[in-house]
Amino acid sequence: MEDAGEAARTAAGLDDVLLDVKLSVPELPPRLVSRAPLIEAARNSGAPSVGITAPAGYGKSTLLAQWAEAEDRPVGWVSLDRLDDDSSALLVLLASAYARAVPDQQGVVADVSGLGVSPLGRAAPHLAAALSRSPEPFVLMVDDLHELHSSACHDVLSVVIAGVPAGSQLVSASRVEQPHLARLRASGAVLDVLGPDLALDVTGAEQIFTAAQVPLTRDQAMVVTERTEGWAAGLHLAAMIARDTRQDVSSISGDDRYVADYLYRESLSHQDEATQRFLRRTAVLDRLCGSLCDALSGDTDGQDRLLALEGSNSFLLPLDRRREWYRYHPLYREFLLGELRRVEPEVVAKLHLRAADWFEANESSAMALEHLLNTSERDRCVQIATQLVLPTYSAGQMSTVRRWLSVLGDSAIEEHPPLAVLAAWMDVLGGDPLGAQRWAAVAEAAEYDWVPMDGTASFESARA
Incomplete structure (x- = not known):
């Protein structure tokens, strides 16, 4: 019996230690980049709720810890993990953090816990009422909110936030969109701190x-x-x-092993296999939209996947307010392309070809060409390049034209005389007389009986 009692005391002691870790502000390493301007803006906003939402590695936890260190109001802290995805457990943690911040409120923990206590029906409103009657302003900080997936937890959090009184704040940090903030935004009761706000200069x-x-x-x-x-x-x-x-x-680059290991561990590995495949394959795109993603995948859920990825902050950045076009963070895109080459090298050219088909069908020949240059479809590349060289040059994009011609290669240009004429023109206009003479000689020796696709009346007139 004594051994059993000792084991129980040891277990209880360990639970207390683990709880203390979850409710303690993490120690800050030395020489961190100061987030003082963001902290002051959030403190002075008057918003009862502050939502910090950004992908992994943007310094959300660091911002919270620096804020806690600089704060003159009592601070309650909660670090969440996957085992806290339970509305009753969440309420106990929030109440415990508040009781630590305002010591004469210890009784609130017992009031929200115990057998038969309804989390949403009784415990959450009770904690909200206790917060609203707080004898002094406080700040309650909740880190790693993305660990909570159940709707019951977010419902409980919405009720609790409603009790935060004027002068106090509940600050939550998450890698994914925080559901409880949507309603608060409409009433102006929330300050959003997002990835671009956290980006360092x-x-x-x-x-x-x-x-x-x-x-x-x-x-x-x-x-x-x-x-x-x-x-x-x-x-x-x-x-x-x-x-x-x-x-x-x-x-x-994103495929450096340090960067790739971090991004795989903190982002890609958390996605299901279908989403991982979607991320890898759409990384061939500079810009993404739903129908373009569908063209690559053969599915019809591209827009839904993009919206879900935006909500989960998977390094996907919106390019318009209509949530139509997106792009990946450049390092993340490079990482995904590395994963694509490693896992599915055989599909890379097929994906570029499908993207080219979509862009050409949507009257974007330049983007179609960009993708075709990554395939073996040289004849098609030459035809589109011949159409685009002069108008692209006229738009002042000489470097783009030079890049196209360089990727196509001399042999492809030599095999299509109208393109050799255009290459000669580009060298004349670019100040390369030797290159111009070389391509002029190719054009002079060539025969071409079809109507050129560059807009000229005939190959003979263009050559002349």
Whole structure:
């Protein structure tokens, strides 16, 4: 009996330790990039609810911890994990955090727990009432809200937030859209802090590299900040890569093993196989919309998948307010393309061909050509390029024309005389007389009896 009693006391002690960890503000490592401007803006907003929503690695937890450290109001903290996806457990955690922040409110924990206590019918309204009568303003911080998937948990959270009084705030951080915020936005009771708000600037990048003891010029800082789009984890990884490999920081890419390992562990591995396949295959696209994704996949749920990925903050960025067009974060796209080449190399050319078909059917020949250049469809590439070279040059996009001709290669140009004429023109206009003479000689020696697709009346007139 004594052994059993000792085991019970040990288990209870361990539970207390684990609870203490979940309710304690994490210690901040030294020399972090300060988030003071964001914190002050959130504190002074007057919003009873602050929602911090961004993909992994944007510094959400760091922002919360810095805020807690700087806050002069009592702070209650909750770190959630997958085992907390239970409305009763959530209520106990929220009540415990509030009781820690305002010690004379210890009784609220017992009031929301116990057998037979309805979470939504009794416990949540009771906690909301207790918060509304708080003897002093407080801040309640909830980290990793994305661990909660049940609708009951989010219903409970909505009820509890309704009790947050003026001068107090409930701050929640999540990788995915926070359902309880939608209604609050309509009444102006929420301040949203999103990925772009958390993106670091050049000064932040310099601070990260300084902390890692990696030299960084201002120009390099600008390049690496642009490459990562201010993604905090990406900048930390770039500093590690530069330190360990001594390579130029501007060469950081999504398929570097440090970056790829992080993105796989923190993002891709959390998706089901169908979503992983969707992400990999649509990574061949610079811009995505529902029908274009359907053309690649052969399915009809592209728009729904895009909306779901946007809500889950899977590094998918909207390009318009209609939620029609999107793009991936560049490092994430490079990571996904690496995964595609590793897992399904045989489908890469097929995906580009399907994308080209969609763009051509939707009267975007330039985008069709961009995808066709990644296939073996050289005849089709040549035909479209011949149509586009002059109008693209006239639009001032000489570098685009040069890139097209370079990817097509000399042999493809030589086999299509009208394109050789256009290549000669481009070299004349680009100040390359030797190149112009070479292509002029090819055109002079060629025979072509069909009507050119470049808009000229005949090959003879164009050559002349």
